[in-house]
Amino acid sequence: MNGTVSKEPVAVVGIGQTRHVAARRDVSIAGLVREAAVRALEDAGLTWADIDAVVIGKAPDFFEGVMMPELYLADALGAVGKPMLRVHTAGSVGGSTALVASNLVSARVHRTVLTLAFEKQSESNAMWGLSLPVPFQQPLLAGAGGFFAPHVRAYMHRTAAPDHIGSLVAFKDRRNALKNPYAHLHEEDITLEKVRASPMLWDPIRYSETCPSSDGACAMVLTDREGAGRAPHPPAWVHGGAMRSEPTLFAGKDAVSPRAGSDCAADVYRQAGITDPRREIDAVEMYVPFSWYEPMWLENLGFAEEGEGWKLTESGATELDGDLPVNPSGGVLSTNPIGASGMLRFAEAALQVRGQAGDHQVEGARKALGHAYGGGSQFFSMWLVGAEPPAS
Amino acid sequence: MTSPREVAVVAFAQTDHVRATDGLSEVEMLLPVLRDVLGQTGMAAGEIDFTCSGSSDYLAGRAFSFTMALDGVGAWPPISESHVEMDGAWALYEAWVKILTGEAETALVYSFGKSSAGDLPEVLTRQLDPYYVAPLWPDSVSLAALQARALIDAGDTDERALAGIAARSRESARDNSHAQLRGSEPVDTLLRGDHLAQPLHTHDVAPVTDGAAAVVLAAGDTARRLSDNPAWIRGMDHRIEAHSLGVRDLTDSPSTRLAAERAGLFDEAAGPPDTAELHAPFTSQEVVLRKALRLGDGDHTAVNPSGGALAANPVMAAGLIRIGEAAARISAGASRRAVAHATSGPCLQQNLVAVLEATPAGAATGTAAGTAAAADGSEGDPE
Known part of the structure; x- marks a missing residue:
């Protein structure tokens, strides 16, 4: 059977998430993850007993101050007596976690797997949690914004993109979030002028072009073909999934459009039989923690030619009613429980092809891409989900 | 589960383990091990289909500590890669599953830990329930002592028997050039x-160690090409128990069983394994694991050679080193069937078991026999 292993098709039959807010002081970490897990089980019409294994992911343990918190969460997630895996691939972890869970079904190791990602950022201060102590990092490089702003500036320089593109993305995503009851930021009175007038944090990134710090969790139930047949709601089918990594810093690294990102996308498109992503993909949930990353990733993921991503954004194509809606959920710019942010992208892509995205549904979405990245633009995870089962 | 596809450990490497590698970063500690393990297979990092590692930010004392380790792998061009915040044995499990999907033929697995960066028993208190237990800072040695006391009270062992486990283990390590503690005083001494921490003596407790390890996995004919004597993973599974010590029977390990x-x-x-490599950082935990794995006290299984x-x-x-050691013993012809075990969490909360076997006699050179065994799902006859 070498080289000719037949994979089990994987279906997303349950999705649950918490209402994301700055601080969920009413629940413990266990209470937070359980809320998302119970909603995913209810959506799938399953109980804890139907779950064969649990795959959990989150970003650095310092964000909550708990080392390997999955040990403590085993009880809350019904994992006692079951296999439990804990994934950590930096900001891409939510996506990677879903892919590890998907592989368990695809390899026929398990039939039905609960996968979950979370962050309870209010337990600590994420910006300082991300800031390495001297001497590992210079003292002024506080938080992710300080790291990524120079790459955004490099993109603007390289493509001659006009200054206002970033504000267009933020204005779009924050308006999309108004249609998503789970989103953290609901800025009813948002205007483009307000975005443009917001304080400059890390030039050229303004306050309103920056992701919030959220408490939240996201869970999915993945199952095999037989499990999908029993599901009460239409499943989303995994057509392709991949991870790619490259080192943080090295001579010749393209921090604006990292090769790990484009390689990862190419692998997913190959698996899914996608040859023209712009035409064939109906909705994209991509990891945009700072507004400018939308045009940057549009190029990196093959939706636009090099240097043309900002034009796609400017044209309105990525609006909810455009021909390539990007982040209809409001994205990371509106909701950012870091460890869960990647899984939220994957789950929102699945909601779109299941036709269950509510007010932010992209009409007729049949194929959607979920994308996550992390570290110094070096870890990528993506999946492509469809309304129909994969061909093979 | 038992493996539906032939997957084997084809190479294993580890550091010479020491109390503190003050002069080395994690990458510097890891790099020679990665070169060693890849060198054994003759492959470059870029030829590996999937890479997976295991480590903990809390040991390093900084977020994203694993990202630096990628520099040791040489992840350029970009590689298909993942990381678990768990012992490397679980990284190996993820890599094994990746190969089972058919998406990879080979995998590099590595893990590392520099416990010298902090006070290990204190650091491990941060693993405990953050609301009800961690604020009390119960250290890992004290919790293991509670478990040892429960075992003694149950009549499963006594301090002399535990000292015997310590002496036997460290005497066995005389033949292991990578070991940190080699040789032991006699039990009476x-x-x-x-x-x-009563009833545990210093000899009952694992040393604090800096070290790293790496394994290469390969499927079917690729494994046969890369190694003269692959250690086939016949099955692997892991289970977790409740977190609270108060709701568990500490003298037993149902998750291991x-x-x-x-x-x-x-x-x-x-038949029973001839070799067992058990991840028991405390002598008392070997008692629990022997019971769960039905190894008994007889001579048919060499425990922790x-x-x-x-x-x-x-x-x-x-x-991960337990799996590597078991595999190395098979590859060296010293074992036909071995069990390797890894643990995580306080008092053996989470446990992984892998069963490894040598190529069945009579199929050592022919790939046809191995393929047939996989196709009909049979386990193969280790004899």
């Missing part, structure tokens, strides 16, 4: 020493 059962360890046709975690315990790598 050990028992005259002070308690560290269930994982072993799912991994095919108890298959009557295959490497010396085990009691001879070197690089946290996050010590479990």
